[in-house]
């Protein structure tokens with residue numbers, strides 16, 4: 037069973053002057069239990085629309101979605117989800133502790149479990165000291181952390197997070213990544229949207245890229261990174277061995293100590309054979325790859341012109 041599945045999921049809005057906006061077009065997606073899935077896209081691509089459709093907050097124009105095999109039209113599908121909306125806004129006059137308890141009570145947690153989980157998640161999100169203060173006095177980052185804490189309290193199987201790192205400082209971002217990886221270890225499914233590729237590279241198994249309502253790429257982070265290898269940077273020690281044997285390869289840098297080459301993938305074997313024959317000493321070998329940011333930007337650019 038898929039943790040999340042969408043079948044030809046589509047949404048059209050009627051905008052100003054009755055103009056139609058195709059916010060999501062025929063999305064087919066399956067996300068497995070235990071998988072961390074990054075949903076990448078530029079502003080206005082359709083990420084939040086997709087999430088709202090999966091959460092049953094919007095009705096699709098056509099197509100369907102399910103969570104753990106339950107159609108999202110059924111309220112029961114939401115019992116197995118921790119959901120972080122974009123720009124969460126809570127009851128300002130409640131404290132974080134009161135709010136987390138309130139969320140837990142919606143999931144019928146018994147009192148002792150709720151006490152324990154409330155303490156655990158507030159500590160995990162670094163909100164324990166501030167737990168008794170009204171949330172209207174919280175900073176943006178603290179509100180975002182309350183948003184994450186309330187997704188965890190009932191320990192659901194599926195997490196749907198709309199830009200979970202938004203508004204967080206580097207320490208907060210690192211904490212969220214750590215939490216996502218912990219959830220993965222425990223076999224949970226995490227689906228999150230972002231427009232920041234760095235967030236995806238570190239934690240996701242797979243990435244989907246959406247541009248103008250259409251899924252333009254879907255692959256594992258491993259494949260993307262592997263396919264992005266452009267060549268190898270090889271640094272060799274100056275005046276050791278017969279450097280002249282490598283002259284057909286263009287040195288990109290050279291000084292008194294080192295000579296550096298950028299070797300295309302296809303010529304790497306040949307280069308290494310010459311290094312062996314000529315007794316040149318390698319001091320550094322680095323893979324040169326196109327990063328996820330470049331992959332993402334290419335897709336966005338091609339997507340716009342498609």
Ligand SMILES: Nc1ncnc2c1ncn2[C@@H]1O[C@H](COP(=O)(O)OP(=O)(O)OP(=O)(O)O)[C@@H](O)[C@H]1O
Nearest residue numbers: 049050051057059077078079080081082083084085
């Ligand atoms: N209620 C609505 N009425 C009309 N158009 C809408 C509505 N909600 C979203 N849209 C439009 O649908 C498209 C997709 O919006 P969506 O909010 O899903 O994008 P997003 O990828 O989440 O963007 P961001 O990263 O900026 O949050 C946009 O063109 C947006 O203007």
